[in-house]
Structure formats: C-alpha cells, structure tokens
C-alpha cells in the first residue's frame with residue numbers, strides 16, 4: 001500500500017467520522033500483516049471497534065443531555081440498608097419492560113432514603129438501552145412550563161417533554177405549587193399518559209398530593225393518570241445521608257480518643 005493510498009484512506013475515514021478506526025489503523029494494519037489475518041477478519045474487527053466506540057459516545061452524550069444530578073448505578077445502591085425495598089421490584093424495573101408498556105414509577109419516602117439515586121440509576125439503564133431519557137426537578141419543570149406559556153410556546157415545550165421515553169420528575173411536593181403550575185403539570189401528564197413512562201419521586205404521601213397540587217380536582221386528575229399503570233416503591237427507612245454522617249462522626253471520635261490515649265500514655 002503506497003503512502004498516497006494511506007493518506008486517502010485517512011482522509012476518507014476522517015470525513016466518515018470513523019475516529020476510532022483512524023486511531024487504531026496503523027497499529028492494527030501492522031498486526032494484521034504480521035499475523036497474516038484475512039480481509040474479512042480485518043474488516044470485522046475494524047467495524048466492530050468503530051461501532052462499539054460510537055455506541056459509547058452516544059451513551060455518554062445522552063447521559064450528559066439527560067441531566068442526572070447523580071451518576072450512580074443500581075449496583076451502587078446498598079439494598080441491605082433499605083429493607084423496605086423489594087429488590088425484585090427494582091430488578092423488574094431494570095428490565096425496562098415498564099418503558100415498553102408506557103407505565104410509570106413512583107418513589108415515595110422521606111429525605112435521604114435513595115429516591116433520586118434509584119430514579120437516576122433507572123435513567124442510566126434506560127440510556128444504556130438507548131431510550132431517550134430526561135431528568136428534571138419538579139420546581140424547575142413548573143418554572144419552565146410557566147415561562148413557555150408566558151412566551152406563547154407552551155405547545156412546543158409540551159411536545160418536547162411528552163416525547164422522552166423516560167422522564168424523571170424529582171422532588172414533587174418539596175416546594176408549593178400554585179393552580180397555574182398544577183394545571184400545566186396536569187397537561188404534561190395527560191400528554192404522556194399511556195404513551196411514555198414517567199418516574200416520579202416525592203417526600204409526600206399520595207393523600208398529601210391534594211395540598212401539593214393546590215386544587216383537589218386537579219390533584220385527583222393527576223393521580224388518576226399517574227397511578228393507572230404504575231409501580232409504587234414506598235421507602236420506609238433511615239436517611240443514608242444521616243448514616244454516612246453518623247459513621248463520619250464515629251470515626252472522628254475514634255481518632256480523638258486514640259490521640260487522647262496516646263497523650264496520656
């Protein structure tokens with residue numbers, strides 16, 4: 001192969017955006033010659049590696065665009081610390097069947113029990129399966145919907161938000177919502193109903209959602225649609241943040257005690 005052919009090959013790879021092939025080309029061709037590999041095996045290796053790298057890139061890009069606040073996985077979750085969670089239910093959710101069926105998930109529980117962690121971890125699984133995924137905090141969502149409404153672009157905004165195969169709406173009920181906010185929220189839920197899956201987290205019980213959504217009629221219309229096809233994970237346990245804090249304090253105390261003992265020795 002002449003230098004001219006190699007230059008043209010590199011140029012073509014560049015215009016085809018085959019970055020991985022460009023990177024491995026020289027070394028791999030040397031190896032292919034040395035090991036006398038056949039042409040089909042060479043092509044298979046090159047394209048497999050390129051496809052793998054493209055999938056990884058797409059996944060990374062999707063994760064960035066999805067806006068997850070934490071990038072922790074289901075494997076990072078210590079289920080023994082939270083025995084009220086039935087791990088089989090989480091394993092079932094991780095199969096993504098609920099996404100195929102347009103069903104919802106609600107994580108309920110007090111602060112620090114892992115609601116955001118589990119919701120984001122499911123989001124990571126969805127992204128790995130190449131489902132479009134988006135995370136948003138409930139308060140920010142309402143602000144964005146109100147702004148879109150004010151700027152006469154609510155239909156476009158709803159269209160975009162309705163399309164995500166998995167939309168995570170975190171922290172429902174942390175901040176109060178007015179009637180306009182609740183109305184806009186309802187419109188989004190109605191658009192997604194039975195078509196695309198929404199994962200909610202809330203520190204409020206369903207009976208308290210009446211207060212969250214400012215109006216009983218809107219609240220029950222929302223709950224009706226959310227719960228129609230839904231897995232509810234009710235986490236009753238201690239805050240993991242508190243546990244970490246207690247652990248930190250215990251270790252600190254141990255160091256102080258050791259230093260004190262050494263001082264007295």
Ligand SMILES: Nc1ncnc2c1ncn2[C@@H]1O[C@H](COP(=O)(O)OP(=O)(O)O)[C@@H](O)[C@H]1O
Pocket residue numbers: 070072076077078079081082109110111112113114115116117118240241
């Ligand atoms: N059972 C758990 N195992 C491992 N880490 C946990 C667990 N529960 C919570 N965490 C971690 O504790 C922190 C708080 O959890 P988070 O999901 O934000 O709680 P919540 O959303 O319920 O307030 C996060 O860093 C999270 O990763």
Ligand SMILES: [Mg+2]
Pocket residue numbers: 115116117170171201
């Ligand atoms: Mg949270």
